[in-house]
Amino acid sequence: MSEYQYYEFLAVDRPLNDRQLAEVRSLSTRATITATSFVNEYHWGSFRGNPDRMMERYYDAHLYRANWGxxxxxxxxxxxxxxLDVAEDFCVGDQVIARAAGKFLVIALTSEDEDGDWDPTSDTPMSALIGIRSELAAGDLRPLYLAWLAGHTPPTAGELEPPVPPGLATLTAAQRALTDFLRVDNDLLAAASETSPQPEKATDVSRRLAAWVKQLPVAEKNRLLLRVVDDHAVAVRMEMLRAFHDAHTPNLPTSQRRTVDELLDAASRHRGDRKRRAAARRAEEEARRNEARALAREQRLDELARDEEAAWLRIDALIATRKPSEYDAAVTLLTDLHALSEREGRRGAFTRRSQALRHAHARKASLIERLCRAGI
Structure with a gap:
């Protein structure tokens, strides 16, 4: 496949009306279009529409992928x-863009990887990412910080990080999906998380949210319910969560903002520590496996020692089959007998018997080759 592009648009707050549907249908004859979505794939050519304009006029979310990264x-x-001023704190070149579009704010988060191998089976779907929209609306700025991290290279000398939001070490499912989608370096994220405060417990938030809703004036509740009935449920939810967030966000101590270079250095140290820990775990696991293999070997030798002659007879029977797989089993058994002779100080007796076996089967080239490889 020389080219692949994927376009998806989603209307979350309200479906498109008939006029809007007619307008978007004029942009593509092959797209799958409903009142809430627009999906098209291109294996040649490109989309005639303007995604920026479509976001301004029709849709609440847009996902784009191309096989060039x-x-x-x-x-x-x-x-x-x-x-807009809050979002602009996280803007980075062409990777994180925030702009006003009438009564809306449009945010574009981009990742480029021209050298990577494209795997269509690993593409993150819109359904996994769309949750970050409601999180941002409710005042959770972790998605913007993650996007800022993804756009950290090349670093600008002395550039400071934006305010570090709480909970970077405990991301939501949508935020983890965004981390993968934007190719955020895990070691960089771990380094950034070191100064991120712990978020409130979900049970505490739910309890305070219930108390806040209970205290809302009856007139305000009626107004909100009427908007829900009028098909604005999603917007009402986001507005209520944002109002709750603004009223109850605790004043957290502001951590000292780090430069991009400091973050990259911290990520490098974290990467080195992680690799050393992984190497130590691998060494411990290998030591345990070696110990287990040695114990199993000793148990096999103990069993052989109880009836060594039966083992030699078994070897003769295996060789007599003239089958390669049985030759392998015979050599394995001979290797154990060799180890037993060394353990018990009877190497000479084993050598004489193995030489006699080689002489008796000298014309079996395949067997002799196996014996040579095993050092018998």
């Missing part, structure tokens, strides 16, 4: 839910 997710949120 480009991955992009775009999200549209009401500007009342995420301030």
């Amino acid at each position: 480009t991955r992009r997710i775009m999200l549209r949120l009401p500007r009342t839910l995420l301030d």
